[in-house]
Amino acid sequence: MNETLKQTILNETHRLGFFLAGVTTPNPPPHLSAFENWITQGRQASMNYLADDRSCARRADPRLILPECKSIRVAALPYAGPKPASVKESVGTIQAQIASYAWGEDYHLVISERLKALVKFIEEQLGHPIPNRWYTDTGPILERDLAQRAGLGWIGKNTCLIHPRQGSYFLLAEILLGIELEPDPPFQTDPCGTCTRCIDACPTECILSDRTIDARRCISYLTIELKDGIPAELRSSIGNWIFGCDVCQTVCPWNRFAASDGDPAFSPRDNIPHPNLIRELELTSEEFNRKFKNSPIKRTKHRGYLRNVAVALGNSKARDALPALKKALNNPEPMVRQHAAWALEQIDQSSQITGSS
Numbered sequence: 001m002n003e004t005l006k007q008t009i010l011n012e013t014h015r016l017g018f019f020l021a022g023v024t025t026p027n028p029p030p031h032l033s034a035f036e037n038w039i040t041q042g043r044q045a046s047m048n049y050l051a052d053d054r055s056c057a058r059r060a061d062p063r064l065i066l067p068e069c070k071s072i073r074v075a076a077l078p079y080a081g082p083k084p085a086s087v088k089e090s091v092g093t094i095q096a097q098i099a100s101y102a103w104g105e106d107y108h109l110v111i112s113e114r115l116k117a118l119v120k121f122i123e124e125q126l127g128h129p130i131p132n133r134w135y136t137d138t139g140p141i142l143e144r145d146l147a148q149r150a151g152l153g154w155i156g157k158n159t160c161l162i163h164p165r166q167g168s169y170f171l172l173a174e175i176l177l178g179i180e181l182e183p184d185p186p187f188q189t190d191p192c193g194t195c196t197r198c199i200d201a202c203p204t205e206c207i208l209s210d211r212t213i214d215a216r217r218c219i220s221y222l223t224i225e226l227k228d229g230i231p232a233e234l235r236s237s238i239g240n241w242i243f244g245c246d247v248c249q250t251v252c253p254w255n256r257f258a259a260s261d262g263d264p265a266f267s268p269r270d271n272i273p274h275p276n277l278i279r280e281l282e283l284t285s286e287e288f289n290r291k292f293k294n295s296p297i298k299r300t301k302h303r304g305y306l307r308n309v310a311v312a313l314g315n316s317k318a319r320d321a322l323p324a325l326k327k328a329l330n331n332p333e334p335m336v337r338q339h340a341a342w343a344l345e346q347i348d349q350s351s352q353i354t355g356s357s
Contacts, residue, residue, distance in 0.1 A: 005125060006181045009073065012121045016114045017263050018075035020163060020170065022150030022184040026062040026069040029145035031155070035059065038212050045215040047225055058140035065140065068131035068178035073118075074143075074150040076161075076170040077111055079104075079262035081255060082246045083273070094277040094316050096309065099220065099244025101171060102296045103273050104266035109294060111136040111173045119175060131178030136171065143172045151184040154191065158198035158248035159213050164191055167258030168249050191254070198248035203237045207248060219245035223308045224300055229335055235311045235342065240277070242308040243297050269295070277316065280309045281324045281340075303333040310336065314343025317350040 006023065013021040029035075036056070044050040058064045062072065082100040101107065115134040123129055135141060144161045148154055152172075153163035160168040199207045206217035215221040219241050222230050230238070249255055272295070283291065288302040300308065310328060313321040321343070328340035 002180065002182055005179075008125060009118075009122055009181070013073070013075050013118060016118060017077055017265075018114070018173070019078050019259075020076035020152045020166060022074050022147070022152050023181045024072050024074060024146055024150040024183050024186075026066075026072055026176065028060055029142040030149060031142065031145050032060055034210070034212065035142060043208075043212060043214045043216065045221055045226070046228075047215065047221075055140040059142050062141055062176055066131055066133045066176040066178065069133075069176040070180040071177050071183065072146055072150070073175040073177060073181070074147045074152060075173050075175075076147070076152055076163075076166075077107070077114075077173065077263050078166070078170045078259055079107075079266040080260065080268075081167070081169045081258050081262075082250055094240075094313065094318050094321060095274050096240050096242045096277045096280065096312050097246075097274065098242060098272060098297070099246055100169070100273070101266065102243055103268035104295075106294050106296045106298075107171045107266070108136060108138065108296070110263070110265045111171065115173055115175055122177070122179075126179070132175055134173065134175040136173040139174075141174060143174060146174060147172055149183075149186040151187050154187050154189065155211065156198070156252065156254075157192050157196065157211055158202075158207055158252065159211065160249060160252075162191075162252065162254050164254065165257050167255035168252060169255065169258045169262065195253065197251040197253065201247050201251040203239060203245075203247060204234055219247075223304075227304065229338055230307065230311060232342065235339075236315060236346070238308075238311055239315055240312040242275075242277075242280070242305070242312050243300060272297075277309055277313050278321055278324045281306060281313060281321075281328055303336055306331065306333070306336045307339045310339035310343045314339075314346035317347055319347060322347060 010021055039051045049055060063069050079101045119132050144155050147161050153161045156162040162168045204217040204219060206214045208214055217234060219238055223241060223243055285302045288305060292298045313325060325340045325344050329337055331337050
């Protein structure tokens with residue numbers, strides 16, 4: 001019965017779009033000590049919720065989240081990897097880059113609905129409700145540890161979970177279940193080998209040799225999670241990224257096996273993958289909320305987004321951006337004004353070096 005139920009659940013998991021799936025136990029995660037050391041080093045930056053004692057205890061023992069938990073279903077939903085801007089998109093614009101997982105619908109909304117549907121399906125198969133709790137990058141669990149132990153791949157040097165035939169362009173989800181399912185064998189090899197492409201390519205040198213990331217330097221953290229000003233010494237390294245970063249995945253050789261198309265829910269919306277920076281800096285709060293409704297980009301909030309855009313414009317060194325940046329000096333948000341002023345300085349310095357008038 002257990003194996004039949006497990007296969008039935010797996011079939012439904014695939015039908016819901018999760019192309020990778022496995023089962024593991026609620027035992028303590030294998031890399032718990034690495035996480036605890038990461039916290040001790042302060043590498044979580046301002047994400048203090050990660051260091052909260054109650055959350056840390058739950059990461060160490062998923063049964064503190066769901067005492068009835070007997071197994072954990074781990075699954076992955078794919079998204080399309082980054083593509084370069086077309087020639088048509090590039091003409092007459094100053095382009096920005098947005099992490100490719102954020103081009104479509106907010107994965108929190110998409111995945112949560114599918115996990116809810118999967119739980120309902122399991123309960124229908126059993127004929128009664130079961131204790132459960134589901135997460136997708138939202139709960140106090142070590143997702144990648146659980147995914148590796150469920151056989152979905154290995155944790156790469158860039159800290160992404162990587163599958164040997166699917167790469168790393170996917171989003172993880174977990175359901176803690178009050179039923180016992182046979183666990184899948186863990187992924188035990190380390191195909192990264194001696195490769196250091198992700199470490200070498202990181203613009204801010206945030207990928208560390210112990211297979212962790214210093215969030216204080218990570219472009220994804222700086223453009224999404226950080227709510228204050230971006231440290232001046234890191235701004236020039238951010239380039240034209242205004243939400244997240246794909247660099248360490250783009251250079252990963254295992255992503256040559258990644259599917260070219262992801263789940264339809266993450267298909268790019270108009271003008272999101274490679275937006276025009278000057279236009280973005282002029283977005284009002286209402287326009288921002290309307291453009292990014294049900295998008296993960298709303299997480300930056302309007303002021304954080306304009307901060308990121310101003311930095312990217314400064315890094316562009318484009319004099320075409322001067323009018324928009326000067327207008328941003330009157331923005332009601334001090335943080336936006338500060339980063340616009342920095343951007344103007346970068347363009348002015350560049351003009352002096354090149355002799356532009």
